[in-house]
Amino acid sequence: MKLGFVTCVQLGLSCMEAIYDAGGKLQVAITLKDEKAKSKSGRVFLDKFCQSKSIELVKIDHINDDNVIDVIKKYDLDWLFIIGWSQIAKKRLLDTPKLGVLGMHPTLLPKGRGRASIPWAIIKGLDETGVTLFKLDEGVDTGAILSQHKIPLNDSTTSTELYQLVSDAHSNLMKSIIPNILSGNVNLQEQDNAAATVWEGRTPKDGEIDLKDSIVNAERLVRATTKPYPGAFVMREGKKYIIWKAQVVKKYTDGLCLEFKDGFLECLEWEVE
Missing domain, CATH: 3.10.25.10 (Formyl transferase, C-terminal domain)
Known part of the structure; x- marks a missing residue:
């Protein structure tokens, strides 16, 4: 199974590390050019990790550029992960890997589609939230679900604590699902749109x-x-x-x-x- 990864933040790098911890490997990694998004929260550079694992690192301006499509085709990727990336992938990009593109969202989809997932989970007084690994489509957090990791909440949980729990959940979820992805044992579950909620962005x-x-x-x-x-x-x-x-x-x-x-x-x- 041939895998690629797109990220430019620490959360994504942690997931890349988790893939290797679970016995997987990446054919290629894609990130922003060094001079772009320097002030982005969590911004990291993947050079050292990619060099240590002999992963080709491609630096781009935008995820929908032609050279990204060319890279996916060059490595004949089955799955492409896009995690910790603000640019929206268009249909042409989503359709290029053989099996599709995978992303993570920090709620238990279909609840909490949208933005500001960590603050809203606390504001709404939820007793649990989590992280969902799902197949990206053209909708907003609407794709079929591969797996979820639940995070219990209580009446003292802060966003500082939940931010770390969500980060850890990304890595744990990746470690748990990689063996299934590598073996092709992936069960996609369509979301129940009737149960969906959408959380708006916050300022x-x-x-x-x-x-x-x-x-x-x-x-x-x-x-x-x-x-x-x-x-x-x-x-x-x-x-x-x-x-x-x-x-x-x-x-x-x-x-x-x-x-x-x-x-x-x-x-x-x-x-x-």
């Missing part, structure tokens, strides 16, 4: 705490938007107070404490922007 301004809302929602928002995200915040006298950690308390406390109709939120870690 930093969505982190503003509504003092007229419930304290439960405010506390979740703090946990959901803490690092590596921009943080929940309140405005006071023209100043922006970014809150990284908080807890629900029964009475007003010294320092930065927010009053809601149903309780108080004591801010434990915060800064003024």
Whole structure:
């Protein structure tokens, strides 16, 4: 089974390492040219890893360029992984590998299609989330599912913790599925569109705490938007107070404490922007 991989971030590199840990190998790796997306969160360079494994590394401008199609055909790839990549692959690219293109999404599809998966899982108060390995199609997170890895959540889980759990789940899922992929024992399960939900993208301004809302929602928002995200915040006298950690308390406390109709939120870690 001939495999290729597309990534430019640490999450993808960890999955590449997991493939080798599980006894697989890659024919080729594709990444962005060195001068592109230098400030992208998690941006990494694959040269060292590819050299250590004798993998040809191809650096590109865009995933849909003709030279990418040529590379897939050159190596006669069965599957191409695209993980940690913001450019949308078009149908021509998706149809080029013999068996298709595989990606991962950090929810238990079909729930949570779309964006901002980690913050939304906490904001919505879910008791579990996860990572889904699926076959990419022209829709948004709509392709057939190969496998899923579940992640339990509780009422203290923060986005910092969940970000790491999601990262670990990517690697664990890759390790578990590679033997099946190599043997051709892949069972694709179509998604139940009737059960699908779509989560919208979020911006930093969505982190503003509504003092007229419930304290439960405010506390979740703090946990959901803490690092590596921009943080929940309140405005006071023209100043922006970014809150990284908080807890629900029964009475007003010294320092930065927010009053809601149903309780108080004591801010434990915060800064003024």
